[in-house]
Amino acid sequence: MVHRRNFIKQTGLALVACSIAPSFSFSTKEKLAIGIQLYSLRETIADNPMEILKKLANVGFNEIETYGYNDGKFWGISIAELKEELTKNNLISPSGHYDGNSLIKGDFENFKEIISVANQLGQEYIIIPSIEENLRESKSDYQNIAEKFNQAGEMCKSAGITLAYHNHAFEFEKMDDTTGYDILLNNTDEDLVTFEMDIYWVVRAGINPISLFEKYPGRFKLWHVKDMHKEDPELNTEIGNGSIDYKEIFKSAEISGVEHYILEQENFEMPDFKSLNESYNYITRLL
Template sequence: MVHRRNFIKQTGLALVACSIAPGFSFTSKEKESLGIQLYSLRDTISQNPKKILRKLANIGFNEIETYGYNDGKFWGLSVAELKEELTKNNLTSPSGHYDGNSLIKGDFENFKEIISVARELDQKYIIIPSIAENLRKSKSDYLNIAEKFNEAGEICKSAGITLAYHNHAFEFKRMDDSTGYEILINNTDKNMVTFEMDIYWVVRGGHDPISLFQKYPGRFKLWHVKDMHKENPELNTEIGNGNINYKEIFNNAKVSGVEHYILEQENFEMPEFKSLNKSYNHLSNLL
């Protein structure tokens, strides 16, 4: 039998232990990382990228997905300068979008530079954001793309990086008994190539993200989270204001294998940072 005095003493010690080491508390929950694709701010970021990064950090974002690498720079910043700004604002960049059309054609020379840039930024994912239309006209084209992705994925893996592909809606066009997207997933090595699911484009392409999670569990390590405007499906809106059921989608996150949630919005009906703040708050509640 535990005496009342001993019970109080033991309980008090337990509470002290929890306050010292909150990781042991049953009620503590580690904050999920939440990122943003900087393409969302493509109209303004080149004007003052340092200010943009600072404002995003102030909203609460802690991960940045890059785009726009050209001639050794991002929006006028060298790779080293960008890394410095990320560090200054307690931001990391686990992923970046880089042009992959040359490697699809069989030219891997430029890809070596991309790997070097990604490593300097400590990026873990190199993402091919799209495929030029002239390179994806047939089923055989998609089979060739999958083959090149496997080759590039192997090169990435040797550098400690994972190759990923970001979809739009064109990949869901039927080709005989399949779609371009299915061809890519079914013909790439899951140990070499993963996928960044753009949920908006999946829905706009007439497909259900959850069904894809269930059909290809673990293949979607990154998500692009953006909502579809209720009145005009060609437009985005703040997360929670559109017609995509993100609560249900987030309830199925585990089966998808997702590790990084990345907000993207391609158009705004209110000031950009007011909109991004609303989406951030809604996503934080979902997480």
Template sequence: MLSRRNFIANSSMATATILIMPLFAFTANKKAIGLQLYTLRDELPKDVKGILEKVALAGYTEVELYGFSIRDKFWGFSPKELKQILDSNGLKAISGHYGLGTYLSDGNTTELEEAIKAAKIMESEYITVPWIDESLRNSADDYRKIASLLNKAGKMCKEAGLKLAYHNHDFEFKKYADITGYEILLKETDKDLVFFELDLYWVAYSKKDPIQLFEENPGRFHMWHVKDMDKKNTALNTEIGKGSIDFELIFAKAKLSGMRHFFVEQETNYKPNSTESIKISCRYIENELI
């Protein structure tokens, strides 16, 4: 195959080179499209190899994992075995949603340490905290304690060559006096240790403006969950581009956000033909957003 260097060096094709250089630049900067595998939670555990092949065929090149446990690993596959399956399909597990056991309640790092080991084997970039149990988030002080624990976990991840991220739902936007839980997490976590995965659906559901979050916290949101909101029923998801969220406006602010990766996701409140649905979302993003 003719290398780009040789191609440019060929003076007889200099004009053609000038014409196609913008296309090369666009391709080089085009972001990969990711999928949070929880979208396929009903099918995936039954046929890990087959479903991951379908994910790749649908156009995705990055994934975000879920479901790891010390006992069962990833649906019965060890991290090494799962990585081999991903590699064979050209997929990279950029991040994983890892339950950290009792860490956020009592500081026990056992499951955090196991998550770090798994993520290292997967050659991931991020360990993402997906959820805070309701019993742990009933006051501003609760969120301050969580922020402190996230900083400690972030330091452990950094020492292991990983990054820690936090994924939101809607409950973080509840106010305690004049401040929300999410504001506390953003303000009291170390920006060099704790990053954020912004779930755009839950931001919209909470009637918050993601652009304002970007402006107030530039560079903090390394990852997004791209999930659309049904136009008739805000409690439901739909394929990207079919709902009410203005993703074109949001994607235009990706640099301000600090976004490096994004993942399409559909949650339990939406029951589509999931393998067809992820194709629809991927095509829309590919054609309209990136």
């Protein structure tokens, strides 16, 4: 039997716990896991990648999404050097963007190297960031892409990694009664292929991201959080200052299946780190 005094004490502790719990049913680690796609700083990162990583950690980011792997290096530094610098700044890299056009053409040799690189960095996701235009001209092209993604997904799974695809707006162009994006979602194995939704590009295509979450629940393990300039939709701005209703979108986080929130901004109207700090603070408030 629970005595009245203990019951009151336990109830009070439960109420306190509820009052400080995050609005979603995420753990503290997940709540604080906010990343940035380094492409946001493509104009400066090659000059001093070590300093850029240190400054990002100081803002509060703890996850880094890579891009730009070429000839064994990222921005002139080796994989081992990058890994060391991430560790030094208490950063991890759960995901990276890597070219996937070769595997779509049926050449998987380069992809084996990509898997090795991702494993060395401890990445959980290999993300295909885009598709060459000549490879996506028809529904059958997209069906071929889905087939190749499944094959690559099998290779990733064997290495303890998950394949993901990052959208732009072209995937939403109508092809009879469907779109390229629908073809990819409907023809890839959800156990092998997930999706990184770039919310800006979905909105730019005239689609409500929430409608996709509801249509394909659990398929979007990563988000690119990027806002649209109110006066010029071709430009980005700080999260919360643009025309995308992120407060409403974040309410549907659970149904989307999202595990990683990744800030990306492709242009700046103020100093880049001032802008990133504003966006980071806004996202933390939403979480």
